[in-house]
Structure formats: C-alpha cells, structure tokens
Amino acid sequence: MAFDQIQHVFVLMLENRSFDHLLGFSGISGTDAATGLATTVNGLSGTESNTYNGVTATVSQPADYAMVVDPGHEFPDVLCQLCGPAATYSPGGSYPPIDRSGFMASYADACAKAKQTRTVGEILKCYSPSQLTVLNALAQEFAVCDGWHASMPGPTWPNRMFVHAASSGGLDHSPTTAEIALWESGIGFSFPKGDIFDRISASPKALQRRLYAGDPFPMMAALKGIHLDDIRQYEHFAVDLQGPFPYNYVFIEPSYCLLNDYKGSTSEHPLDDVRLGEGLIKATYEAIRNSPVWNNSILIITWDEHGGFYDHANPPAAVAPGDTSPTIGHNKFGFTFEQYGPRVPAVVISPWIPKNVVDHRLYDHSSVPATLEELFGLASMTARDSAANTVLPLLSLAAPRTDAPTTLPAPASSSAAGMLSMAIAPSAAYTQLTPSRPNDSVNDGSLPVVIHAAMRQDIELSPPEQRDTIIAKIATIKTRSDAAAYLASVAAKRTTAENHTAN
Numbered sequence: 001m002a003f004d005q006i007q008h009v010f011v012l013m014l015e016n017r018s019f020d021h022l023l024g025f026s027g028i029s030g031t032d033a034a035t036g037l038a039t040t041v042n043g044l045s046g047t048e049s050n051t052y053n054g055v056t057a058t059v060s061q062p063a064d065y066a067m068v069v070d071p072g073h074e075f076p077d078v079l080c081q082l083c084g085p086a087a088t089y090s091p092g093g094s095y096p097p098i099d100r101s102g103f104m105a106s107y108a109d110a111c112a113k114a115k116q117t118r119t120v121g122e123i124l125k126c127y128s129p130s131q132l133t134v135l136n137a138l139a140q141e142f143a144v145c146d147g148w149h150a151s152m153p154g155p156t157w158p159n160r161m162f163v164h165a166a167s168s169g170g171l172d173h174s175p176t177t178a179e180i181a182l183w184e185s186g187i188g189f190s191f192p193k194g195d196i197f198d199r200i201s202a203s204p205k206a207l208q209r210r211l212y213a214g215d216p217f218p219m220m221a222a223l224k225g226i227h228l229d230d231i232r233q234y235e236h237f238a239v240d241l242q243g244p245f246p247y248n249y250v251f252i253e254p255s256y257c258l259l260n261d262y263k264g265s266t267s268e269h270p271l272d273d274v275r276l277g278e279g280l281i282k283a284t285y286e287a288i289r290n291s292p293v294w295n296n297s298i299l300i301i302t303w304d305e306h307g308g309f310y311d312h313a314n315p316p317a318a319v320a321p322g323d324t325s326p327t328i329g330h331n332k333f334g335f336t337f338e339q340y341g342p343r344v345p346a347v348v349i350s351p352w353i354p355k356n357v358v359d360h361r362l363y364d365h366s367s368v369p370a371t372l373e374e375l376f377g378l379a380s381m382t383a384r385d386s387a388a389n390t391v392l393p394l395l396s397l398a399a400p401r402t403d404a405p406t407t408l409p410a411p412a413s414s415s416a417a418g419m420l421s422m423a424i425a426p427s428a429a430y431t432q433l434t435p436s437r438p439n440d441s442v443n444d445g446s447l448p449v450v451i452h453a454a455m456r457q458d459i460e461l462s463p464p465e466q467r468d469t470i471i472a473k474i475a476t477i478k479t480r481s482d483a484a485a486y487l488a489s490v491a492a493k494r495t496t497a498e499n500h501t502a503n
Contacts, residue, residue: 002352002395003375007296008245011368012252012284013163014277015156015267016073016307019146019343020044024126024312025061028139030356033394039358042146048312050124052104057121059310061128067270069118070445071308072110075172075333078153078341080106081308082315091334092326095153095317103310110308124310127274133409134278135345138285138301141405143348143357143394149315150305150341151364151384156446159305159341160219162365163251165195166385170324172335176443179330180222180452181474188224188456192323193381196369198225200249200378207376210247212237214255214266214280216491219446221453228460228494238283241291249372254280258447259435259484270307278411285349286407295400299349300368300391306342315340318364321382337384340364348391351400361389438481451483454490461493 024044032039049058071077079087080102087096107123129136151162157175158168169191183189200209211220212234220226232240234252254267254277262269268277281301288299318340326334346363370388373380380386442448451474458470477483 002397003392005296005352005400006298006350006375006395008248008250008293008298009372009375010250010252010284010288010297010299011163012254012281012299012301013160014254014280014301014303015256015269016305016309017268017270017274017303017345018306018309018311019148019313019345020059020311021063021126021306021309022132022135022303022345023139023144023146024059026129026136026139028136028144028358030140030144030358031354033143033357033359034361039360041144041358042313042360044126044312048124048310050101050104050121050310052108052120055121057104057124059124059126059312061126062131063125063127064122065131065273065275067122069107069111069114069116070269070271071123072106073155073305073308074174075154075335077106077110077308078306080109082153082342089333089335092336093334095339098314100310100312100314103308106308123308126310131412132274132278133412134282135347137405137408138281138347138349140356142350142353142355143359143391145346145348145359145361145363146343147360148302148346148363148367149343151318151366152335152337153315153339153341154305154335156304157219157449159365161189161191162384163304163368164197164220164223165191165193166366166369166380166382166388167191167193167321167323168330168337170326170328170330172330172337173332174445175448175452177448177451177474177477180448180455181471183452188226189222189452190224191381195223195225195381196249196372196378197223197230199369199373199381200376201225203376203378205376207248208246209249209251212250212252214253215257215450216494217450217453217457217487218253219449219453220251220253221456222449226456228457238287238291241287241293243292245291245293248376252284256446256450258445258450259480259487261436263436268303270309275411282408282411289404290406295351297350298371298391298395300346300371301349302346302365303344304365306344311342313343315342316362319383319387321384323382348394350395351402351404352395352397353401354397355401355403357394359394363389363391367391435480435484438479438484440480442477442480442483444480447480447483451477451486454487457494458490461490461497
C-alpha cells in the first residue's frame with residue numbers, strides 16, 4: 001500500500017480560523033475521497049446569516065486581512081456562538097442544542113470588552129479565493145478536508161493538546177500563570193496516557209521526532225518531556241530537509257508575537273495580516289516539495305480552532321478521551337469533551353494523493369496521532385484517537401505523482417509583502433522593553449502558556465537547586481510588562497548557553 005512508503009509526517013498548525021472563514025466561498029469541486037464520484041466542498045451558499053439586536057447580517061466576501069478586535073473563543077464564547085446568547089452549560093452535562101445563532105452577539109461582546117465600535121456583522125465576512133492564493137492552490141492540488149473539527153468548543157491551548165495527546169488532560173480553558181506554576185512542579189504539562197512524542201521516542205522502531213518553532217518559546221515546549229534539544233528554529237527548516245533528515249514526525253509551530261498582539265506573526269491569528277501565514281504555508285510546502293524526502297512524506301496543514309468566526313456546519317457529538325473526569329483540577333467548566341468544536345480548514349498533501357480530492361469524512365486533531373499510530377504501529381492513547389479517522393486512505397495512488405508544483409503562487413499582494421520572507425528569525429517581540437498594552441494582565445489568552453514554556457527552558461538551563469525559585473518567580477508576573485522582562489531574561493540566558501556550547 002502507498003502508506004508503506006511514508007517515512008515522514010509533517011504537521012503545521014496555525015491559529016484561529018473557521019473553515020467557512022477561509023474556504024467557505026472557495027467553490028472547490030473535485031473527486032470525493034470516499035466514493036470516487038464528483039463532489040463539491042461543503043461551503044457557503046451565500047444566504048447564511050445571523051441576527052443581533054434585530055439586525056440581520058449575511059455571510060459575504062471579501063474579508064479584511066486583519067481584524068481590529070480579536071473575536072472571543074473561550075468556552076463561554078463558543079457556547080454563545082453555537083447555541084445562542086441565552087445558552088448555559090451544566091457542568092458534567094450534555095452540550096445544549098446547536099443552532100449557530102450567537103456569532104454576532106459574541107462578537108459584539110468582544111468589541112465591548114476591547115472598547116471598539118465595530119459593525120458586528122463583520123464576523124460573518126469570509127475570504128474570497130483570490131485573497132488566499134496559497135491555501136486555495138494547495139486545496140485544489142491535493143486533498144481538502146471539509147469535515148475537520150476543532151477537538152473541543154473552546155480556545156487554542158486545549159485544542160492544540162489534542163494534536164499531541166488526543167486529549168487536553170481535562171483542560172477546557174486558557175490557563176492562568178497561577179495554574180501553570182502548579183503544573184507538575186515545573187516539569188511540564190502531562191497527560192494521564194502520555195503524548196505522541198512519548199510514543200515516538202519509546203518505539204522499538206527507533207523513530208525520531210523534531211519540533212520547529214517560529215518563536216523562542218513555542219507552546220509545545222510547555223509539555224512534559226520536551227527539551228531544548230527537541231526544538232529547532234524554523235529558519236533552519238528548508239536547509240535541514242536537504243539531508244540527512246532522520247525525523248519521522250515533525251511538528252511545526254508558527255511565530256505568535258504575543259507581546260506585540262500578534263503583529264508580525266505568521267500564525268494567522270486574526271489580529272495580524274493573514275497573508276503572513278500564507279507565506280509560512282508556501283515556504284513549508286516548497287521546502288518539503290523540493291527536498292529528497294518529498295516522495296516519502298505527508299504534510300498536514302490545519303488550524304487549532306475556529307477563533308470565533310462563523311461556520312455554517314453544526315459540529316457533531318464527540319467521543320470523550322476517557323482519561324479524565326469533569327471534576328479534575330484542570331477542568332474549569334465541567335466539560336465532558338463529548339462535543340466537537342466548529343470546523344477548521346485542513347489540507348493533506350503528499351505525492352501519493354491524487355489531484356483535486358475533496359474529503360467529507362469526519363476528523364479532529366486526534367486524527368493526527370491516530371495517523372501516526374497506524375502508520376508506525378503505535379498504540380492509541382485515549383478513546384478519542386482510537387475512534388478517530390486517519391488520513392492514510394487518502395494515499396491512494398500506486399506511484400508518487402510527478403506533477404505536483406515545485407512552487408506555489410505568492411500570497412496576494414499587500415503592503416506587508418516585505419514581511420513574507422520565511423527565513424524566519426526568532427521573534428523580537430520577547431526582547432521588547434515595552435510590549436503593547438504593558439499594564440494589562442498577563443492572563444491574556446495563550447500568554448501564560450508561552451511563559452510556562454519559557455519557565456521550563458529556564459529550569460533546564462539553571463542548576464537544580466534553583467527550580468523552586470524559578471517556579472515561585474512565575475507567581476510574581478502580573479502584567480504584560482512583567483512577562484516581557486521575564487521572557488527577555490530567559491532568552492538572554494539561552495543565548496549565553498548556546499554561545500558557551502558553540503565555543
């Protein structure tokens with residue numbers, strides 16, 4: 001079978017975009033992955049709408065390349081978006097009926113919190129194909145998945161954990177610095193059944209893993225078992241691929257530039273120009289396509305969660321991972337994990353996949369570890385990945401294609417064109433003395449996770465007797481300015497250690 005030829009699995013996970021927001025107006029048609037018949041992507045008709053305060057807005061194109069207000073995507077925000085402003089969730093109970101009626105109401109709330117006056121209907125704006133030239137090219141060249149859902153109806157970090165462990169360890173919210181300081185006494189967030197990095201390292205097949213990061217402190221570094229020598233800056237990616245390249249599983253994180261409110265980020269976070277992420281996608285594909293490993297590779301590109309943007313498809317019920325209960329300490333809302341979040345875009349790329357495939361099958365981020373487990377003969381970790389579909393049936397060709405493009409279209413022209421070079425140096429945002437909103441709380445979205453990643457590096461770079469002092473220091477970080485100072489200090493410590501090693 002074709003997947004017997006696969007030796008390398010690459011995953012690039014971006015930020016906070018729904019399927020309809022990026023591809024709802026793509027109009028892609030092709031061959032159904034399951035039936036072989038002609039089909040069309042499950043996108044928008046153009047009549048889908050939401051109503052708020054008696055005003056109805058309809059989905060439209062084009063969308064702005066960057067948002068002024070970050071749409072809400074915490075657990076209560078998504079509950080409002082999917083089930084309406086009056087919906088409530090009872091801890092340990094079933095998720096309320098979904099009618100997708102609260103996207104405008106939720107965005108109105110986000111605008112009020114940001115003290116910004118916006119037209120709330122802009123949350124229904126979607127990109128036209130000409131705006132996202134790179135993504136649309138790949139979606140038509142390989143396999144686009146229109147049934148790939150966020151693993152839970154909530155924010156970034158719990159959803160990203162599912163790609164690593166088919167579980168979030170019970171976490172159903174964005175953690176605070178107080179929480180991260182308690183996580184396994186600084187040795188990292190761990191899962192009852194371990195994560196896919198553990199399984200790769202423990203495999204008798206001598207499998208190897210590698211993590212590439214656009215920032216000095218990638219979120220994945222907050223996981224137990226991830227060390228400094230596991231992580232390499234993305235700027236080396238293309239050169240590394242020219243070989244030798246022994247890594248079987250490669251996970252790629254974009255840059256976030258969190259202290260800059262994502263400005264200059266390649267993550268496709270709504271607060272910055274989505275075309276920077278388009279540049280990262282292009283660079284990643286072209287690096288693999290033009291390397292010796294191309295014929296033995298799969299690249300999966302997806303987004304961690306929908307980011308508060310409208311999607312017309314109702315997310316279905318999900319299989320709970322079964323490794324935690326709603327009463328454990330990481331669980332704030334008593335969520336049972338028996339409900340998927342909204343759809344996110346996903347494209348699966350390999351020379352073993354026919355051109356122009358549309359896959360309607362159900363996936364979530366647990367399909368990544370499920371794919372690795374089937375491919376490399378690893379045991380499943382939770383009930384979620386045990387039940388998840390893998391992408392391996394997409395590899396249906398008898399021989400690798402030779403017609404896959406070696407280059408992709410450039411991102412749509414913009415004033416940001418000069419920033420689209422993907423020879424990405426580590427983000428300068430962490431060395432800024434004055435971050436944006438310096439006096440705001442540090443407990444802002446994913447920033448505590450980045451601090452946790454830095455704390456783990458700090459501990460690894462310091463004598464063992466300093467562990468407790470470093471962990472205690474985290475509790476003193478109250479503002480974004482405090483966070484900037486701490487991250488800069490750890491970055492300097494790491495640079496000193498790297499220079500010492502080099503000499």
